[in-house]
């Protein structure tokens with residue numbers, strides 16, 4: 001309308017709005033239009049240009065996938081959510097975790113703060129929970145605000161902008177965004193059915209001497225693949241030979257659908273080169289923001305110095321988790337959750353089977369939360385994602401997990417978040433859109 005009134009093209013108006021927004025004069029609010037945020041400064045007054053004030057060009061240049069994904073349910077409530085990687089409210093309700101939160105809230109005044117490293121009692125319980133000879137003391141553990149903060153601290157400690165790090169490709173988008181935002185050079189290593197290709201890695205390590213290697217060796221996000229025991233040993237041998245620390249992100253270890261996975265790299269680590277990360281985000285729920293880092297004492301001491309700069313992790317959550325673990329409530333909760341996840345995965349896979357004739361391919365994951373779908377080349381996954389969202393179904397686009405847009409388009413579907421009836425409804429919508437491909 002404005003374009004018509006002004007007698008200019010629509011593109012000119014869109015561009016002008018974009019510039020005003022970039023300069024902070026206007027802001028758009030979803031569903032309700034654009035608003036004036038600030039008036040232009042009076043003559044002689046200098047407005048601070050925040051975009052040129054910060055030291056992180058790479059931050060501004062990197063995609064903002066995490067914010068997009070987290071904000072999507074606020075913008076689109078009441079949708080069927082195959083996009084988020086979490087265990088779903090239904091499994092959480094049966095865990096009775098909220099009873100522990102209530103009881104803990106009453107004890108809270110006596111725990112005004114805990115140490116920077118995290119509640120000592122929780123760290124002791126975590127040492128017991130991990131059950132690894134290599135992590136025998138609570139001094140080797142620091143509690144973090146989710147494992148993402150752990151990875152942020154580790155990365156800040158070990159690498160500077162321009163440094164090189166190695167990771168599987170595709171990989172967990174939160175790690176990719178973190179490395180890109182901090183200006184690191186990411187050297188990708190492909191995966192096959194047995195996880196990271198160690199034969200390829202050897203050449204990579206010889207060539208680029210990375211600051212560290214980041215891996216999700218067990219039920220990898222997004223592919224669901226697991227590094228075989230034999231490759232775990234070869235990976236450790238290479239890390240020792242080249243002196244490269246390994247950051248092992250073990251978020252999905254306890255979420256096997258059938259038999260248990262091989263031991264963590266940390267449990268095979270003879271030289272202390274593995275930094276182990278885990279989280280209650282997948283064991284309970286991600287909004288809890290409680291994860292942990294376990295490593296050799298000197299590294300944990302350093303990490304805790306850095307953590308100190310943002311004080312500590314929330315005490316209420318730490319106390320509730322500690323009480324939950326102390327009562328032995330986590331194991332039965334996980335057994336129950338795994339049973340439900342296996343049923344949900346089977347339902348989703350039945351729907352996927354019907355899509356096979358359309359050229360959709362996937363591997364059945366042995367654990368974790370996701371199906372990683374390869375789509376026929378002519379399908380645009382971003383377009384599919386938008387069409388699905390308009391019909392009330394959220395999914396994660398594969399390009400978030402890749403450095404460059406792959407030739408083959410992918411999407412990731414989480415099978416753990418929704419109950420069976422919702423999986424049926426959501427998959428029927430996806431199937432209808434894929435069958436009726438002319439819009440893509």
Ligand code: PMP
Nearest residue numbers: 085146147148172221279281291
């Ligand atoms: N690592 C992996 C492999 C993940 O999939 C996720 C969550 N999607 C995280 C880390 C983030 O965990 P947290 O919520 O504890 O920060």
